[in-house]
Amino acid sequence: MEGSEDYPKEHERSITITTTSIHVTALDGLVNVNSLFTIAVFVGLSLTTPHQQSLENKDICDAGPTEAKKLLLFEVVSFSFFLFSSLIAQGLKLAINLLNSKDVDEAFRAHINLKVLRFGMLGSAFGSVMGCVFLVLSMVDVIQIRLGLLSCGSKAAVRAVAALVTLVSTALAAYISTAIYAFTH
Template identity: 80%
Template structure:
């Protein structure tokens, strides 16, 4: 092999290493962000769980507007399911990060270059994103129950309850649409 072939091969190898390094770094950063967001949502789950005291009166101050025990029961179920999805999502993301980091550390000279199966990585990232979205949906449902317990049932027609639920549904749904579209876009790349 002459000098020009050698330099072309070295340049191609360096280009591949840079692309893989960048890709791997982006994946690890995305997985870190997902785990951090799931941690914040998990805190919200435990705040919601602390509000499941039986017999609690609403701020509407009408007996008919107070939530029955079935609403508190649904709140608890939604919180547990939400927590389960967030835990699933975080564990999958942490597992992917661990695999990437282990693969990166195999060769000391190529510390930032991992030879990973991108189909499995993309599938794992999609599973983690789906778990996070499902966790958000169940967290949103549980927050509707928290609003009903604290402000009064939706069937009561209280303006504060309707406004709070409407704001929650509109804002969270919009954010989930943005998240889902970017996750699908990233999955297609």
């Protein structure tokens, strides 16, 4: 009899642990992806030098200082979003682990609002998505600097940008839908 009374508590605890592990795993994945993208930001910055001639070998296809400035701006904004997202995710992981720790008293648990945690998770995912958007914009500028301006009709640049936008948009759509589901259920 006594064992059956403990069953609902144990069952509830196992559901909480499973949900916690899903959320922590999702946040870990977010931090790992942000780290990889941050590396891409610095690689993009290192590939750009002033007065670089494009591979198109036409002077009208060479990017000017405007593209280099936009590249730098987009890279910094992208890095900022990835850093924002990663810091929020790390804080949420700590809060989730504290919430489920046996060493934390009930008064502290009462102060942690689950809706705020979920909102934070969505905010972290949003930061990662926005970082990706700005990273794509910066990569378009890298492509224009290296392969030639899109406005001059560089076929290589147009194909590279089309592939980049198509593949990243598809991946972001899959990521957004999965992240929203994971963080709201």
